[in-house]
Amino acid sequence: xxxxxxxVALTAxxxxxxxxxxxxxxxQIKWRQSVMQVxxxxxxxxxxxxxxxxxxxxVIQAANVLQATANGGLGALFPAGTEKGTGWRESQLKPEYFxxxxxxxxxxxxxxxxxxxxxxxxxTGDAAAVKAQFGKLGQAxxxxxxxFRVEEKx
Amino acid sequence: xxxxxxxVALTAxxxxxxxxxxxxxxxQIKWRQSVMQVxxxxxxxxxxxxxxxxxxxxVIQAANVLQATANGGLGALFPAGTEKGTGWRESQLKPEYFxxxxxxxxxxxxxxxxxxxxxxxxxTGDAAAVKAQFGKLGQAxxxxxxxFRVEEKx
Numbered sequence: 001x002x003x004x005x006x007x008v009a010l011t012a013x014x015x016x017x018x019x020x021x022x023x024x025x026x027x028q029i030k031w032r033q034s035v036m037q038v039x040x041x042x043x044x045x046x047x048x049x050x051x052x053x054x055x056x057x058x059v060i061q062a063a064n065v066l067q068a069t070a071n072g073g074l075g076a077l078f079p080a081g082t083e084k085g086t087g088w089r090e091s092q093l094k095p096e097y098f099x100x101x102x103x104x105x106x107x108x109x110x111x112x113x114x115x116x117x118x119x120x121x122x123x124t125g126d127a128a129a130v131k132a133q134f135g136k137l138g139q140a141x142x143x144x145x146x147x148f149r150v151e152e153k154x
Numbered sequence: 155x156x157x158x159x160x161x162v163a164l165t166a167x168x169x170x171x172x173x174x175x176x177x178x179x180x181x182q183i184k185w186r187q188s189v190m191q192v193x194x195x196x197x198x199x200x201x202x203x204x205x206x207x208x209x210x211x212x213v214i215q216a217a218n219v220l221q222a223t224a225n226g227g228l229g230a231l232f233p234a235g236t237e238k239g240t241g242w243r244e245s246q247l248k249p250e251y252f253x254x255x256x257x258x259x260x261x262x263x264x265x266x267x268x269x270x271x272x273x274x275x276x277x278t279g280d281a282a283a284v285k286a287q288f289g290k291l292g293q294a295x296x297x298x299x300x301x302f303r304v305e306e307k308x
Contacts, residue, residue, distance in 0.1 A: 034187075034192050
């Protein structure tokens, strides 16, 4: 099951934006920035739960959003050339994204793996296990951001 | 299972933003605008598939994102007073959202129901059934937008 998820994610990256090819780059940047925000929201919810009062249903909701978006074909929102361009705001994508496919696949697979695992752990309601897996997913997020995201301008 | 999803969604609405209470309204507006964009992206992908070449895996990905976000406790991102405020852009929420709880629950439940059903239908790979269910989900989106969303300023 986990393997299938990874395969689907990689296929999505390979497909690029075939079915939505008519969509403007600016809209694709806006969508991917939105996905990142939704993932940030979900991570924040889980953090609040593992550091405060634990609510199993809330953690499951957030983990399911992370899993679905991690496996959601996000790679299609990174067509060539979109290291420049403005969605909600200026793109923060480094040009290296388009020249280091091996590393992109590596960080994407790590993100998929940890998000799938978090959804599994969240379903058990084991707060300590969720906290540990949340840390691993955070590292996977950071692995991609460190490599491919330009620091946000404040 | 479907009933459980609806209960979870309604609980999330009732909870408001308890665990993320320290988050600024502007961030909450930005998050909910992001969720809407992600849902729009997913609807667009399914539309492209049912109107063009049908790719079962892509439709499943998009339907899973819709299901997870529909059941993701989105109601918590609509705290009192956020009919005004700016996230990515000015809030488009009508003040009626806060005075017509029965209607909010009605449209939220319809959205949940149709999104859950779409995920179920997508898994079968039956393109005609997906097209029909996609139409029903679109109506559920519209049901909320017509009632509670201010028309986008062009």
